[in-house]
Amino acid sequence: MRRKLPSTQALNCFEAAARHQSFTRAAQELNLTQGAVSRQVAALEAFLGVPLFKRTQHGMALTPAGADYARQVRQRLDALERDAVDLMGRRGQGDSLTLATVPTFATRWLIPRLPRLAAQHPDLLVHLETSTRPFLFTDTGIDAALWAGTPQQLQQWAGTQATHLMDEDVLPVCSPRLLPQGQPVEPAALAEWPLLQQSTRPEAWRQWFDAQGVDAPRAMAGPRYELFSMQAAAAMAGLGVALMPTLLVQAELASGALVVACPRPLKAQRAYYLVQPQVTERPALSAFRAWVMGECGR
Incomplete structure (x- = not known):
């Protein structure tokens, strides 16, 4: 049974025109003429029986159906490209x-x-x-x-x-320069230290202090980092103490670049x-x- 599929050339032209909201810029990207892109999009609209673009005072814009179709086409073209590159890389x-x-x-x-x-x-x-x-x-x-x-x-x-x-255990770690006499401190002392925060886990320090029975009003204060690798780098730079999953800082702890600030690991909820x-x-x-x-x- 023949598949009811539009041509990949038409889909390429439509996706580029939809992304740029311009036939001219799509043509420049695809190394085609503006007329060629326009004809391909018109052929696609005729094939589908649905208008994908509408004319406006400022040029052209996607119809609601066109915007939804553009999103789907982009995903399918990306997948086809990934599959082709993967197959070429593996040589089959x-x-x-x-x-x-x-x-x-x-x-x-x-x-x-x-x-x-x-x-x-x-x-x-x-x-x-x-x-x-x-x-x-x-x-x-x-x-x-x-x-x-x-x-x-x-x-x-x-x-x-x-x-x-x-499971994940978290542990307070810091630069060895921050520890007085090189010895770990008690949980209450950490409540006064600069606390490095993980932006995706804003309540991590509060949960750790609650587990230690320590009142820490500033538990959610401090600079926030999106990635644990950033947080580890900040801790090694001496910017504060980080609450890190132990499996992610094994190398730093082994080398001495980071040390345990307080030997009270906590099983995280994650x-x-x-x-x-x-x-x-x-x-x-x-x-x-x-x-x-x-x-x-x-």
Whole structure:
């Protein structure tokens, strides 16, 4: 049965024109004439039987249907491009996975372990993208996500299933220059120190002080950093004390670049999960899941 599909040339022209809101700029990007782009878009509108653009006093604008279709076309073209680049990169050999992961977890924990995955599965190619929040798998080319969150947040991620990988302990760390006589301090003393904050976890310090039974009015005050890697760098620079997941600062603690400011770890509410869509699991993802679960036990 023949598929009812428009030409990729028409879709390319439409996507560029929709993004630029201009046939002229789309033509410049695609190295075509303005007339060629206009004809391709007109042919697409005729094929669909739906107007995608409307004329305005200032030029042209997408219709509501055109704006919605442009978003969908852009996702499909991006996916086709990723698939083509992936196949060319593998030269048709082996299999690949595209994983979304929180950035610091990727650089501090996952990537240093990937050589062991390559040794076990030399034909498996792993691509990494960063993501700190849930997303719709149907809108991306991502196969699974290595994600940190609470069970409640996980339940709200529709259309997914998850494998628990490991719990997270957090610990106050700082530059050794900040410790008097090089000795850790009591929790109450930390309440007076500059506290480095994680922007995605604004109540982390308050929860830690509450667990220690310490009244800390300034628990949510201090400079905020989007990534744990930024927070670790700020702590090493002596800007304050950071409440860090221990698995993300193992190298800094081992080298002495960071030291434990107060030896009171707290089991965080968040844990690490492998999240995947509720579809039939590809063999490549099954192999990765078995490997990463084994790494969590090391």
